[in-house]
Amino acid sequence: MMAAPGKLASFRLPPLPTVGELIKLYNLRAEKQLSQNFLLDLRLTDKIVRQAGNLRDAHVCEVGPGPGGLTRSILNAGAADLLVVEKDTRFIPGLKLLSEAAPGRVRIVHGDILTYRMDRGFPGIISKTWEEDPPNLHVIGNLPFNVSTPLIIKWLESIANRTGPFAYGRTRLTLTFQKEVVERLTASTASKQRSRLSIMAQYLCTVRNCFTIPGRAFVPKPKVDVGVVHFTPLVRPQIQQPFKLVEKVVRNIFQFRRKHCHKGVEKLFPEACRVELTQEMMQRADVDPTLRPTELTIPHIRALADAYAHLCNHEPNLLGYEFREELRLKHLTGQRNTPMDTPTGIPPGPQQPC
DSSP: OOOOTTOGGGGSOOOOOOHHHHHHHTTOOOOGGGTOOEEOOHHHHHHHHHHTOOOTTOEEEEEOOTTSHHHHHHHHTTOSEEEEEEOOGGGHHHHHHHHHHSTTTEEEEESOTTTOOGGGSSOGGGOOOTTSSOOSEEEEEOOOHHHHHHHHHHHHHHHHHTOGGGGGSSOEEEEEEEHHHHHHHHOOTTOTTOOHHHHHHHTTEEEEEEEEEOGGGEESOOSSOEEEEEEEEOSSOSSOSOHHHHHHHHHHHHTTTTSOHHHHHHTTSOGGGHHHHHHHHHHHHTOOTTSOGGGOOHHHHHHHHHHHHHHHHHSGGGGGOOHHHHHHHHHHTTOTTSOTTSOOOOOOOTTOOO
């Protein structure tokens, strides 16, 4: 039964073995190949949970709970419905112990968060329209390093498409990343850390760097510090183009991050029309072609994405063109020494829309 409003003490878990004791009890070791690092200090897990906001009576999905330190803090913060998604079977017995200590409040899914259908994980009644305040649903996780970047890219695409956890509205995320990833996610224009990840996160969300956890707080100690980042999806994305189109433009531009931005834009187009279409795209976007990728603001990227979409509308096959695929074909045909920006003599095919 859910605790009555105003009785915060009733949310607290009964006395349990400490996380460290559970690790010893179940002989749990952090697997290096899975990038696992345990956070045992409940003061720090409480601090992470506070960044999510008020969790009283909230629905929460915790990603990769492991031995359950963050899980305890979420339950103590008053979450009424906690869905934990854990891939590693070794952690399931300890999570079941927490579930028994908080009857009716914990659901355990043994599965991979990269494939789990979170849009089916919660009742539809909690949904809010995109224009309303965020739903009373939070995603929280101390992520393994090897999954953090692919997972946030997947969720950014889900935000753009309003799928997965964002089928319920503008669901907020509170997640941990390696410090260098945090710096890229939150980097401002012209900073050295400005990257593809900066643009993709910030055009879709308000991204807040909450605080840094020193590596020594984890077991085993990672070589880097860890940052906590909070994401709130924007009501209106700063770029009104399909996610995959935006990602393609940004990816091409940032592959030559030390060069002028027009170098990356060129690689959006086949050689047969590269010079002409690059010039047209830069002029239509009214972006200085000598700016470095790190100097581009989101309005610059928006103008470039809009200009590229305009060209693709006139030549639909452009969207399917990939410079790296063209490069691969050159290698397959033995043209390894052919300069990138000169005609190669490769017969035009489906990858050559011009």
